[in-house]
Amino acid sequence: MQRRSLLLAALAAAAPRAQAADAPAASWPVQPVKLMVGFPGGSSPDLTARALAEPLAAALGQPVIVENKPGAGGNIAAAQVARAADGHTLGIAINGNLTTAPLLYRKLAYNPAKDLAPISLLTTAPAVLVAPAGLPGGKEFLQKARQEGERWNYGSVGAGSIAHLGVELIKARLPGFNPLHVPYNGQPAVITALIGGQIQMGLMAPGVAMPHVAEGRLRAIGLTTASRSPLAPGVPALAELGVPDYDLQVWNALIAPAGLPAAARQKLAQAVAAVMQAQPLRQRLLALGWQPVGSSPEELRQHIGKEAEALGQIVRTLGLRLD
Numbered sequence: 001m002q003r004r005s006l007l008l009a010a011l012a013a014a015a016p017r018a019q020a021a022d023a024p025a026a027s028w029p030v031q032p033v034k035l036m037v038g039f040p041g042g043s044s045p046d047l048t049a050r051a052l053a054e055p056l057a058a059a060l061g062q063p064v065i066v067e068n069k070p071g072a073g074g075n076i077a078a079a080q081v082a083r084a085a086d087g088h089t090l091g092i093a094i095n096g097n098l099t100t101a102p103l104l105y106r107k108l109a110y111n112p113a114k115d116l117a118p119i120s121l122l123t124t125a126p127a128v129l130v131a132p133a134g135l136p137g138g139k140e141f142l143q144k145a146r147q148e149g150e151r152w153n154y155g156s157v158g159a160g161s162i163a164h165l166g167v168e169l170i171k172a173r174l175p176g177f178n179p180l181h182v183p184y185n186g187q188p189a190v191i192t193a194l195i196g197g198q199i200q201m202g203l204m205a206p207g208v209a210m211p212h213v214a215e216g217r218l219r220a221i222g223l224t225t226a227s228r229s230p231l232a233p234g235v236p237a238l239a240e241l242g243v244p245d246y247d248l249q250v251w252n253a254l255i256a257p258a259g260l261p262a263a264a265r266q267k268l269a270q271a272v273a274a275v276m277q278a279q280p281l282r283q284r285l286l287a288l289g290w291q292p293v294g295s296s297p298e299e300l301r302q303h304i305g306k307e308a309e310a311l312g313q314i315v316r317t318l319g320l321r322l323d
Contacts, residue, residue, distance in 0.1 A: 028263070029087075035064055037049045037069065037092050038075065038076060038078060040068055041068055043070075044094075044207065048092060048285070048288070052122065053066050056272065056275055073094075074093060075109070076109075078110055078255070081110075085259065087260060091254070091255045092122070095249075095251055099304055114258060117257065118255060119269050119297055120253065120273065121253050122252045122292070123251060125229070125250050126224050126248075126250075128235060129203055129223075130203075130213065131201045131219045132219065134197070139241050141221050142174065148179075149179075153179055154199055155190040155201075157183070158183050159183055160315070160320060162203065162248070163202060167181070167201070170238065170243055172313075173246050187208055191212060191218075195212075195217050201221070205250050207289020222236050222240070223236070230291075251293075253304075269296060277294060
């Protein structure tokens with residue numbers, strides 16, 4: 001009896017401490033939230049972050065401050081999020097930060113699977129395969145590309161980018177399609193080379209590509225998703241043009257340090273899912289060329305795994321390393 005009394009007393013004494021430990025997570029956030037973006041102002045991840053910041057701040061009851069930390073394709077910012085110990089630092093990541101970065105960089109400063117917690121898939125979009133306006137479109141373009149082989153070139157914003165790996169994935173799916181890769185320092189340089197005819201194709205997000213297509217400076221060949229998209233009206237999917245088993249998107253996701261308490265992660269994911277359904281934010285993102293999503297953490301985890309497998313095969317086949 002005495003032993004039982006001592007045990008009950010010990011449990012009673014521990015209960016307030018357990019409640020105190022849970023309190024910070026239950027009341028999270030208790031200070032402004034920092035949203036790290038690994039790309040400069042005006043980039044797609046930056047525009048997504050700034051569109052999200054105000055409604056998310058209203059939902060959480062604390063300011064959400066966007067901070068740009070560009071470099072290494074977003075990996076510098078992702079590493080800073082992974083190391084953050086203040087409980088209030090989050091990040092906007094792109095495909096590569098969470099899928100191919102561990103394969104491309106031997107000395108990556110973070111492990112996406114261990115150091116980062118997926119919160120929500122925010123936005124998705126097909127990439128658009130574009131060409132100079134003077135080239136043919138549709139199946140005729142792909143036929144000519146196969147005839148030209150390595151005499152044709154494609155541009156990207158750098159080795160290991162979705163614009164690079166996406167074309168390499170077309171190569172893997174379409175025998176005889178073999179344009180050579182030309183990396184550029186940024187999307188404007190790729191567009192200039194396309195318009196000038198120095199390269200014959202490139203992959204880019206609809207928000208970047210379609211204004212040039214509408215003005216007649218570029219031709220939209222096809223989309224990298226399995227079906228058509230309202231983000232690029234009238235543009236066929238590459239699958240329709242004879243590229244089999246091809247489905248690739250560009251996307252932005254919200255991530256947190258793995259050490260953020262589970263209750264805080266759950267509260268954050270629920271808040272994001274709610275604000276992503278609000279019409280003002282949805283309309284703003286659609287105008288920027290993005291399809292709003294707002295997934296659960298588990299849905300984002302599965303999305304990352306599926307894409308990491310597909311693009312990882314391409315990276316290993318190429319033997320690609322960036323350090």
